[in-house]
Amino acid sequence: MAADKVSMGSYEDYLQRLLAEERGKQMAHRVKMALAWIGLLLILALIFSGFEINLGFTQIKFIKLDFEFIKDFSPFIAEGALQTILISIASIVLAMVLALISALARISKNPLAIAVSTFYISLIRGTPLYLQVIFFFLALPQMGIYFSGYWAGVIALGLNYGAYMSEIFRAGILSVGKGQHEAATALGMSSGQKMRHIVLPQALRLAIPPIGNEYIAMLKDSSLVSVTGFVREVLWRAQRVGRANFRNLEALIIAAFFYWMLTLVFTAIQARIEARFEQGEGGVKTISH
């Protein structure tokens, strides 16, 4: 009996040790990654440092920036970030709804639904986003339909990204195994219930990384909406003050900085959502109680 306990104990110790080792490895991995990031950031900073290094046989010059301009105009450009966020969030919500509907229509058995869905995807993916923004802003008024600059932009972006994201949803839905469908049917679920409770939750898990990707792309495409003249987001502001003050590069770098920060924030949010969907999947996390 005693011997058993000892061996049980040492087995648990062994497991603990393994776990600690694994954690240590993960920690070292993270530290290395963080150091590499810091190194890369320093290189980036060096490129824009304006330093001139004399190596005797040759001279290395780095890009010089007007930091006075950057200090003066950052707040004005930053105000556009709110517009960028507002447009891209409304657009991504609309895009997801459209993508889901068109994906469901596409895999349905109704020929009219399939036709509408494929026509929508084909038309929108086959035409430039710029044209679509102009269509909702300047062409629809001829039919007596008025959307503000903001809403014309949201509808155009939502429709556009919805068409692209439709394929993401379709792939997600199709990836759910046949066995899952059969099991749900065996449980007596209707096809609606099956879709809601079995297929979509699993499909969504697969769809989240590419949706996050699309969202980040949209964040930057949202600048197209400023052509309407009623939306003044980050890039629009940067271009205007940059041109007017003869500091294009500085202004665009300020804009780039804000886009990057927004992207980092949303990447973090995406990682959390992904982690939440992972939980039910028996990943590494379920081992450590």
Place this chain on the structure above:
Amino acid sequence: MRKTTLVLTILVIASVILSACGGGGNDLLDVVKERGYLVVSTDPNYEPQSFLDPTAVRAEGTVCPDDMLTYGEMKGFDIDVAKAVADGLGVEVCFATPDWDIITAGSWGDRWDISIGSMTITKTRQEALDFALPYYYTPAQFAAASDSGYTSLDDLEGETICVATATTYLDWFNGELTIPESSILVQPPSDFTLVELPTDQECAQSIAAGRPEFSVYLTSDTVINSNMAGGLDVVKLGPVVFVEELAPAIDKNSSYDTAAFIDAVSNIIKGLHANGTLSSSSMEWFEVDLTKDPR
């Protein structure tokens, strides 16, 4: 079931089309006066004509909608003229800032009432837009990098030159400039290569950045002055090439009746010429009076 959907769809489409036909018949002048503000489109890419003041706060008690800019947030010669025109109409001035090529294309969908953005009157533009009386005149001028080696317009034969897209400067090269003959003072070179950039400021920026493709650009005398003041190392090359008449533009495709509105704007501009407002405003922004017809 299917039939009902079809009928419903047709009804919706028909009602949309019918509602579109319902508009019109309204007079733009009355609409603007009743609304209490004039929506002016201008591209704030051009100092000192039209530019943003990043430090300005929104005009207090403004009636301008949230997505438009107010007087003060926008500054420049065009902006002051727009303000004076709105004052003449007895309304507040509000600004929309669409891209330049959207303004020149017409068919504004009644999004803004008028463009006061240093637009040159050309025959092509007159197909899409109506113009009120000109409020000032701009000489077109070449500028070349100081170290370009160009000394006269003859040196430009066969060279690469930068111009902005959808401008009269581009039209001049292509022989498509449709301003009055008497306003064209020099003919373009017989052989040249053009680099078209979105605005003439990009031409200037490219030269400043030391890009090798070109070292000369054609734009307005005023833009060159401001570029030189901004520290760009260029010199003016040769004489004035042509003179543009710059006037407020109104959409021909407007769903409103614009005749009375255009007359009202022209009358206000006539008054601003007569009482010296335009001259002093030009002196303030350009340090030279550009409001007298040079011909």
